[in-house]
Structures are given as structure tokens and as C-alpha cells.
Amino acid sequence: MKRREAREKAVQTLFQMDNSEMTLEEAITYIMDGPIDPFYESLVKGTIENRDEVDKVLIGKLENWSLDRLPKIERTVLRIAVYELLFQEEVPHRVILNEAIELCKHFGDEKSGRFVNGVLSKFAEEK
Template identity: 75%
Template sequence: MKRREAREKAIQTLFQLDNTELLSVDEAITYVTEEPANPFYEQLVRGTVQNKDEIDKAIVGELENWSLDRLPKIERTILRLAIYELLFNKEVPHRVVLNEAIELCKTFGDEKSGRFVNGVLSKFAES
């Protein structure tokens, strides 16, 4: 599984977890991937879930005229994944994280999603 595909699967898994309280992380991973889980994919999912409170605080700190609850679910999920990578996964360059987040917006969101996510993430890349 390539990293882009791992990120796409991670978004699907995190979206599932955000929209139902019935699934555990392991159940969500199994639901999204029928094959044995890729280590990078699992790291993205588990890391984002484990650090969600800190990630959400970081997002809220950079939102202007928005609350976390008001964000569309897909944008919130993409931001969480990208910020997890920016804050906790130092092996991926920031520009790669930003580009991947924008590509995820193109896949799962719309034109406005990409611009919004890029605007929020660019504040993290500056710091």
C-alpha cells in the first residue's frame, strides 16, 4: 500500500470513528481494510486517535471565525490527520503533508475544502 492510499484509508477510518461511537479503532480498521493493515496506515489512525485532544486544541488555536464543531466533517477529519503528521510524525516533510491534505480534499471534499484546509495548515507550516 502506497502512502497516499494509506492516507485515504486512514481518512475513511477516522471518518467512521468520528461518526459512530459503536466502533473501536480495531473494528474500524478491519471495516475499512480487509487485508492485513499497513504499518503506516495503522500509525496514522492510531496516532490521530490517541492524540485527538491535543490535535483538536491545535486546530482550534488556528481557526478564525469557526468552531471545531462547525467544521464540515471531512475537513475536520483531514485536518486532524494532517496535524497529527505535522506534530507527531517528523519523518514526513511539512510540504508533503500539506500537498497530501489538499489531494485528500480533492478526493473526499470539494474545491472549497482544499482552500480552507490549506489556509489552516499553512499556519502550522509557518511555525
């Protein structure tokens, strides 16, 4: 599985968990057929396991928004991207930002991509 597909599946899995009472294992099984890709698994489990820290950092980047007010798809994509920015140091930040924008375009709309770009660009400004 390519990393783009792994990210798409991770968004679907985490979005499913955000909208239901599914456990992590149930959500993974619901989305994935066959063997579990290691990168996909690291995104999903890492985002869940580090959610408090990810949310804390994410809240610090949101201006005039609360995490609860964000549309669910943008919140899900942002959580994955922030997890990658904080914990997946082998992936260049520019790649993470571009992938997050593309995920929003795929699952949301052009406005979603611009919003996510605005939030995540604050990470680039810090570097």
C-alpha cells in the same frame, strides 16, 4: 500500500468512527482488507491517541470557526494532517500539506482543499 492510499484509508476509518459508534478495531476491520499497513495504522492510532493535543493545536489555527462547526471530512483530514505535523517528523511539512489538500479534493470539493490549505499554511508560517 503507498502512503497516499494509507492516508485515504485513514480518512475513511476516522470518518467512520466519527459517524458511528464503532470501536477503533471495528472501524479498521470495516475499512481494511488483509494485513494492516504500518503507516496507515500509525496515522489512525496516532490521531486517536493524540486527539486532545491535536484538537487543541487545531483550534488555535482556526479563525472564526469552532471544531464542531467544521464539515466532518475537513475536520478528519485536518486532524490527520496536524497529527502528522506534530508527531511524524520524518515527513516534510510541504508533503503533509499537499496530501491533505489532495485528500480534501478527493473526498470533498475545491473549497475544502482551499480551506484546509489556509488552516495548515499557518504551520508553515511558524517554521
